[in-house]
Amino acid sequence: MFLSDSHQPTLLTPRHYLDGNVTEREIERGFIPGWHLVGVSDEFPVDGGFRTISILGRDIILWRRGDRFVCFLNVCSHRFCALTAAVKGRFLERLRCQYHGWEYDESGQTRKIPDAPAFRPLEQGRLGLVEYPVATVGDLVFVSFHPAPETIESFLGEAHSICAERCGGDWEHVWSWEPTCDGNWKLAMEITLEGYHTVAAHEGTLGRFPLPREEAMTHLFQDDSHTGLMVGFSDSDHPEISRTSRLIRRLGRTPEYVYHHQHAFPHFGVIASDAYAIAQAIYPVGPDRHVNLYRMFVYRGHRPSWRGRLLYPGHAAGLRGFWERVFAEDRAVTSEHHRGMSSTVLPNGGLMSRREERIIHFQAYVLGISSDAVETAGSKPRV
Ligand code: FES
Numbered sequence: 001m002f003l004s005d006s007h008q009p010t011l012l013t014p015r016h017y018l019d020g021n022v023t024e025r026e027i028e029r030g031f032i033p034g035w036h037l038v039g040v041s042d043e044f045p046v047d048g049g050f051r052t053i054s055i056l057g058r059d060i061i062l063w064r065r066g067d068r069f070v071c072f073l074n075v076c077s078h079r080f081c082a083l084t085a086a087v088k089g090r091f092l093e094r095l096r097c098q099y100h101g102w103e104y105d106e107s108g109q110t111r112k113i114p115d116a117p118a119f120r121p122l123e124q125g126r127l128g129l130v131e132y133p134v135a136t137v138g139d140l141v142f143v144s145f146h147p148a149p150e151t152i153e154s155f156l157g158e159a160h161s162i163c164a165e166r167c168g169g170d171w172e173h174v175w176s177w178e179p180t181c182d183g184n185w186k187l188a189m190e191i192t193l194e195g196y197h198t199v200a201a202h203e204g205t206l207g208r209f210p211l212p213r214e215e216a217m218t219h220l221f222q223d224d225s226h227t228g229l230m231v232g233f234s235d236s237d238h239p240e241i242s243r244t245s246r247l248i249r250r251l252g253r254t255p256e257y258v259y260h261h262q263h264a265f266p267h268f269g270v271i272a273s274d275a276y277a278i279a280q281a282i283y284p285v286g287p288d289r290h291v292n293l294y295r296m297f298v299y300r301g302h303r304p305s306w307r308g309r310l311l312y313p314g315h316a317a318g319l320r321g322f323w324e325r326v327f328a329e330d331r332a333v334t335s336e337h338h339r340g341m342s343s344t345v346l347p348n349g350g351l352m353s354r355r356e357e358r359i360i361h362f363q364a365y366v367l368g369i370s371s372d373a374v375e376t377a378g379s380k381p382r383v
Pocket residue numbers: 076077078079080081097098099100101102
């Protein structure tokens with residue numbers, strides 16, 4: 001069921017997608033207070049494992065210590081060199097800066113400073129690393145750049161229970177992808193907020209399935225920064241669906257036949273069905289580029305039948321290949337969307353159908369965090 005009775009004008013103007021000041025305001029007001037997906041715990045299988053990543057202008061290092069994770073700015077307090085250039089690796093007891101060898105413990109405090117007397121007088125505890133809060137949900141690992149962020153539960157909203165249930169445990173992490181993509185980050189979010197594009201932009205993948213009927217769809221606007229979609233389906237909708245649900249039963253799960261897509265603004269979403277879950281986060285890199293971070297899980301079952309066990313590897317590889325193609329198609333069309341948006345002349349238009357109404361919810365959120373960075377002008381074309 002859709003919530004609006006008619007189409008609606010788009011709320012954002014092209015400037016919202018092209019102006020670097022808007023991006024900065026969005027980062028400051030929308031992203032910094034939130035939580036950011038940075039990986040999955042099995043990507044750090046051993047104590048001391050680390051990964052580095054650059055998001056939202058911050059180079060960070062995420063470090064496993066026993067069963068917990070700590071996160072620091074990947075910048076040394078001595079003279080601000082990156083602690084390590086490696087994307088991943090292992091630091092056993094201490095992080096060690098690659099430049100002069102300063103060492104830090106898991107609380108971020110200096111533990112060893114070569115030739116320390118030369119730095120006299122040293123004030124204890126003043127030269128620690130910048131630390132960021134870390135939270136895990138299922139096997140997903142999130143960091144925040146806010147010193148006192150809201151709880152991860154309230155940030156994720158309904159996505160929290162989906163991730164807790166389906167991103168870990170009996171759901172196997174099968175795929176990680178972090179491409180840097182052309183186009184404004186909001187266009188990458190918007191393509192995830194409607195399924196109307198699937199017929200044309202995903203002709204050989206999602207477009208093989210018919211657009212769901214309105215009666216099968218439920219749009220949810222939970223609050224200003226959370227929206228969800230549920231689509232009911234059945235075995236009779238498509239032979240691939242009935243094949244998959246047979247296998248899901250063999251793996252030990254009774255299918256619920258619901259496709260979920262839940263968003264936490266500004267930049268997080270999770271897709272989930274009986275067979276798989278995909279967590280996605282989108283990070284701006286300036287106004288015209290973004291990083292798309294994906295982590296995919298496939299239901300492997302608790303006590304699968306022997307036939308389920310036999311069929312699972314091909315099933316998981318098929319799902320992974322399918323969604324890899326889908327996201328590559330999204331990526332290509334998002335870049336073209338940005339190109340169109342950058343034109344100095346635009347036709348009349350800027351309409352959202354009822355099927356696309358969740359984008360209006362997102363755009364209203366964006367206006368709330370960036371309204372004073374650009375004057376809103378409805379959907380007037382630029383000539
Ligand atoms: S900059 Fe890190 S030890 Fe000198």
